[in-house]
Amino acid sequence: MGARMPVPQALVTRFFQLILNKQFAEAERELERLKQKMQKTEWNRGYFRALYGMLLVRRSNNSDSYAFFAKLDIADKEALQGFRREFLNHVKNRLHGDFDRGFFAAWADFTRVAGKLNIINAAENKNASLDKEEAEKLLKDKNQTTIKDFLD
Numbered sequence: 096m097g098a099r100m101p102v103p104q105a106l107v108t109r110f111f112q113l114i115l116n117k118q119f120a121e122a123e124r125e126l127e128r129l130k131q132k133m134q135k136t137e138w139n140r141g142y143f144r145a146l147y148g149m150l151l152v153r154r155s156n157n158s159d160s161y162a163f164f165a166k167l168d169i170a171d172k173e174a175l176q177g178f179r180r181e182f183l184n185h186v187k188n189r190l191h192g193d194f195d196r197g198f199f200a201a202w203a204d205f206t207r208v209a210g211k212l213n214i215i216n217a218a219e220n221k222n223a224s225l226d227k228e229e230a231e232k233l234l235k236d237k238n239q240t241t242i243k244d245f246l247d
Contacts, residue, residue: 102142103132104204110146111208114153115169122150141197149205169209179206 106129113122126146133139152164168174182203186196 102139102204103129106132107146107201107204108208111149111205112212114150115209115212117153119150119154126150136197137193138197138200141194141199142201143197144194145198145201145205149201167209169212172210175206175210179203179210182206 106125110122110125110129113119113125126143129146130143133143149164167178182199185191185199186203188196191199
């Protein structure tokens with residue numbers, strides 16, 4: 096079994112943000128950068144294939160082509176955590192080959208990042224309806240997710 100090679104998390108997180116925001120040209124460039132930096136292992140091939148699939152599906156806007164994306168509600172924290180647990184079980188399952196485990200690892204990372212992104216989006220949306228003082232208090236709140244939290 097090949098050892099899992101670390102995938103540059105900052106680039107992956109940025110990629111997820113871009114596809115969620117439907118910035119596909121930039122997402123494609125980020126994916127190309129990732130490809131250059133990733134070592135050629137079965138795990139990484141699976142991981143990369145999952146990312147590529149996410150990009151294609153998001154771009155095609157054809158929700159039939161991937162039921163999971165169509166049903167995915169990023170605001171639903173519990174559902175995201177449930178999916179993440181499911182994906183992580185596949186990652187840990189030694190009956191799966193490295194390619195498959197890498198593939199599921201990418202989806203596990205996606206659900207983790209999507210959950211954290213939503214915290215930021217919710218805070219930004221709330222700010223629109225809050226008065227200035229409340230908004231500043233919310234932004235100073237240390238419990239809010241920052242970009243640094245994505246990179247853990």
